[in-house]
Amino acid sequence: MIFGNKGKLSHRYVVPYKILKRVGKVSYELELPPELAVVYPVFHILLLKKCVGDLASVAPLGSVAVKDSVCYEDVPVVIPYHQVRMLRNKEVASVKVLQRSHSVEGATWEAKVAMKSKYPCLFPSNSTPA
Incomplete structure (x- = not known):
């Protein structure tokens, strides 16, 4: 799952999450921790990456910050x-x-x-x- 700022050296993915169920043809519901309760748990398959067990490429959850007012306004x-x-x-x-x-x-x-x-x-x- 992709989170955070996009940049050349920033982490692209955070810790692996368990897939609870398949919602549509290309979307899945994930089991998110309580810290990410404000995030809708259904994600498109393109935002997910298969976890092959290499924990060195996974960012710890502590570095991910989600604001309560998650919105985007283009100016x-x-x-x-x-x-x-x-x-x-x-x-x-x-x-x-x-x-x-x-x-x-x-x-x-x-x-x-x-x-x-x-x-x-x-x-x-x-x-x-x-």
């Missing part, structure tokens, strides 16, 4: 493009948003009104209203 960094589309009888303004953890190819189109209300710092004060 927009810049708006490189603006566009206005005509839909029958109304105009819809949208912006292309580049998120902090995505590449340029991963930028998404969002409604300009929603982005301007949530992140006004991304829009200069002299821009045209949406």
